[in-house]
Amino acid sequence: AQTVTQSQPEMSVQEAETVTLSCTYDTSENNYYLFWYKQPPSRQMILVIRQEAYKQQNATENRFSVNFQKAAKSFSLKISDSQLGDTAMYFCAFMKLRYGQNFVFGPGTRLSVLP
Amino acid sequence: EAQVTQNPRYLITVTGKKLTVTCSQNMNHEYMSWYRQDPGLGLRQIYYSMNVEVTDKGDVPEGYKVSRKEKRNFPLILESPSPNQTSLYFCASNIPGDEQFFGPGTRLTVL
Numbered sequence: 273a274q275t276v277t278q279s280q281p282e283m284s285v286q287e288a289e290t291v292t293l294s295c296t297y298d299t300s301e302n303n304y305y306l307f308w309y310k311q312p313p314s315r316q317m318i319l320v321i322r323q324e325a326y327k328q329q330n331a332t333e334n335r336f337s338v339n340f341q342k343a344a345k346s347f348s349l350k351i352s353d354s355q356l357g358d359t360a361m362y363f364c365a366f367m368k369l370r371y372g373q374n375f376v377f378g379p380g381t382r383l384s385v386l387p
Numbered sequence: 388e389a390q391v392t393q394n395p396r397y398l399i400t401v402t403g404k405k406l407t408v409t410c411s412q413n414m415n416h417e418y419m420s421w422y423r424q425d426p427g428l429g430l431r432q433i434y435y436s437m438n439v440e441v442t443d444k445g446d447v448p449e450g451y452k453v454s455r456k457e458k459r460n461f462p463l464i465l466e467s468p469s470p471n472q473t474s475l476y477f478c479a480s481n482i483p484g485d486e487q488f489f490g491p492g493t494r495l496t497v498l
């Protein structure tokens with residue numbers, strides 16, 4: 273079974289600064305996807321970024337980028353130029369690609385962006 | 388507009404009274420899933436479906452039932468709710484191997 277760990281329950285960052293959220297996972301699978309989802313106070317789940325395990329290049333979406341270390345099973349999210357609207361819960365998620373739909377989420381990191 | 392809808396958004400009920408939370412998607416996605424979200428535990432998968440009449444258990448299926456008679460609908464059934472099923476529930480859909488699109492969530496309280 274897969275597990276996803278987020279070791280930082282809460283974090284804060286000053287507006288315009290950079291922050292990194294950590295995520296580690298455990299799996300015996302070789303092909304899988306990793307995701308970061310954002311959940312603002314509205315509770316809506318919003319995809320931030322995704323990474324295919326077979327790709328060595330780290331994914332980037334505007335101010336959001338990941339540091340994917342497959343051998344270490346690490347998948348951290350870096351948010352540059354933090355904005356007040358980035359305040360939210362952030363969930364790391366793992367999805368295997370073999371038969372089935374085993375989607376596993378981490379416990380989340382609550383990020384507060386301070387003015 | 389592409390979306391996943393859930394009803395009701397809020398529900399307060401009593402122990403043992405059967406209830407159904409509906410979920411519908413208009414994106415023609417094959418896969419649909421149900422999750423519950425509890426503080427400190429993240430989202431945990433209850434059941435998922437890979438197509439009509441094909442469903443399978445997730446990590447926390449006890450006390451829940453699902454059915455997939457139509458591609459767009461995936462209701463979650465609690466036949467005898469208990470207080471430990473008080474939670475925030477999400478439905479999601481996706482095409483195989485791609486990101487999940489989530490509904491707005493249903494806040495359930497079982498007294």
